[in-house]
Amino acid sequence: MTAAEIWCEHELFFDQLRDQYDPLVAQRIERGRDISASHYLQVLKKRAELQAIAAEKLTFFDAWLMPTVAVQPPKVEDLADEAEFFRLNGIVLRNTTVTNFLDGCALSLPLGAGIGLSISGLKDQDHHILAVAKSIEKYLRSSL
Secondary structure, eight states, X not given: OHHHXXXXXXXXXXXXXXXXXXXXXXXXXXXXGGOOHHHHHHHHHHHHHHHHHHHHHHTTOSOEEEESSSSOOOOGGGGSSHHHHHHHHHHHHHHHHHHHHTTOEEEEEEEETTEEEEEEEOTTOHHHHHHHHXXXXXXXXXXO
């Protein structure tokens, strides 16, 4: 979805200005060039189905908790290789992508040593997720 959407925003001037983009960013934008409208609409339809399933299954939960990022932050030198950059980027974004795809809301509480606790909820639950996070943060402060 994001590749198609970002391509839509950049396609009118991308070819003329490609050399002004960071090469890794340009590569991500260009991925949207060949995505058909049909494929994009199919993804939107599947997304709506998954959102409905998530709403049904997660209705009775205050929030879902997970590490914000699935791995420790990579070293800058590990990102120099394009293939490794995209591999690590996918891992780093894996957990937050789920919430984004479901059109949910989330925040991350820092736990130290580059670790964060993601507190996520469904669409329009922002105030509730903030309240849950505040409770967790209060507990964490008292237990340290």
